């Protein structure tokens with residue numbers, strides 16, 4: 087057992103192998119877990135991938151980084167993030183460091199209740215059908231629960247029946263029956279769909295209508311995760327700005343997202359910057375969470391910020407995030423992708439709600455990082471400094487050339503592909519000249 091302190095200064099200045107050793111000392115990961123996280127030959131094999139999706143011809147690698155500094159409900163956590171975009175992992179780590187000064191994140195979640203929908207059309211008497219369906223609630227739940235005995239044995243399963251009536255639609259009226267299902271540690275899509283399909287014939291019989299769609303809803307607004315963070319104003323003081331000034335700027339940034347959907351969309355993209363990478367690292371369905379997040383952001387009729395920020399009586403910055411987070415630690419790809427298993431082990435989670443709580447903290451952190459940068463120096467300095475390395479690689483730089491070209495572009499404040507190409511040509515010409523001079527010297 088290692089130290090389990092996620093507050094690691096200068097982690098980013100280490101090499102990938104040195105970072106892996108830090109992760110090893112963090113907690114009881116064995117060599118096999120580390121091999122899976124490191125990728126290479128230990129990563130997903132083509133044979134395994136061929137059983138996961140269709141028409142496989144290979145696998146596609148993405149970088150796996152570790153967000154440091156997270157303290158969640160008093161527990162130190164290192165968060166694996168799989169993502170292609172620079173500065174997300176750095177930003178999350180930076181924000182987690184700030185939140186740590188205020189005691190770390192507080193997170194909670196609701197029970198893992200999901201919704202399965204059955205659409206009933208051509209119902210002659212919808213009000214009577216609604217009444218009859220609700221009267222047969224127990225029979226419907228019993229039929230649903232016969233589809234997943236293990237879910238029921240684990241304390242989950244179908245819990246309730248609700249009926250909604252849409253008087254008009256482009257095709258006419260319809261009844262929609264909701265099955266409320268406790269999915270325990272699974273995301274639950276397959277379990278829900280199985281139950282919805284199983285009860286549909288009974289619902290047809292009771293209502294006299296025809297069942298068309300039988301599918302879960304990704305607006306999983308009964309399965310919420312919540313995070314709260316406090317940042318002492320003084321921790322935000324920087325580059326000649328007082329902490330109070332930075333808090334003020336961040337609150338104006340939040341206010342912009344609160345009222346304007348054009349800004350809220352980008353703001354929420356910044357929230358999901360922290361969440362999607364954890365979902366990918368743990369083999370979860372990020373499209374499902376994305377869909378639920380955006381629908382939840384529009385639940386009151388206007389699309390708005392998923393986060394809420396305010397100043398407390400002491401002048402500290404206080405942020406909260408509440409959103410649907412349907413994730414699993416069993417089912418889907420979570421148990422199939424070897425790196426996902428190692429990522430879950432690193433996170434130290436055994437239940438879905440624990441993973442959801444970590445995701446929501448990473449989302450709140452990413453939002454804070456982006457807003458702090460936007461409200462002070464602007465996004466480009468921090469983001470583009472890190473993006474410079476990708477631009478250097480896109481220009482063809484290799485090995486040590488990448489850092490040399492990136493550093494020159496950052497120093498000259500010209501982070502452009504054409505400039506990277508020019509710098510690379512210049513560097514290679516210099517190196518060729520040096521090599522030629524060296525060869526001449528050694529032959530003389």
Ligand SMILES: CC(C)(COP(=O)([O-])OP(=O)([O-])OC[C@H]1O[C@@H](n2cnc3c(N)ncnc32)[C@H](O)[C@@H]1OP(=O)([O-])[O-])[C@@H](O)C(=O)NCCC(=O)NCCSC(=O)C[C@@](C)(O)CC(=O)[O-]
Nearest residue numbers: 095096098173174176177179180352353356455456459468
């Ligand atoms: C990038 C930083 C963190 C640099 O910030 P900085 O000021 O250079 O950082 P620092 O030197 O003061 O370091 C503070 C801490 O940041 C971390 N850190 C610092 N540098 C690194 C690094 N190289 N690699 C990994 N971690 C790093 C590290 O934890 C470090 O602590 P230490 O280790 O020194 O004790 C900052 O500028 C930042 O947070 N920027 C915002 C990042 C961001 O939001 N990126 C997302 C991409 S843009 C986008 O998609 C979203 C957006 C912006 O549109 C959303 C919106 O509009 O709301």
Ligand SMILES: NC(=O)C1=CN([C@@H]2O[C@H](COP(=O)(O)OP(=O)(O)OC[C@H]3O[C@@H](n4cnc5c(N)ncnc54)[C@H](OP(=O)(O)O)[C@@H]3O)[C@@H](O)[C@H]2O)C=CC1
Nearest residue numbers: 234235236237270271272273274275276277371374417418
């Ligand atoms: N719209 C959407 O979001 C859709 C998503 N999907 C996909 O569905 C997948 C997720 O579905 P999901 O149902 O989670 O996956 P699985 O069907 O793979 O796994 C869930 C099943 O695991 C079993 N199980 C064992 N232990 C537990 C436990 N502790 N808690 C809960 N269940 C347990 C239960 O089955 P049993 O009772 O049989 O043992 C449960 O039904 C993802 O791949 C997702 O991409 C699919 C369709 C639509």
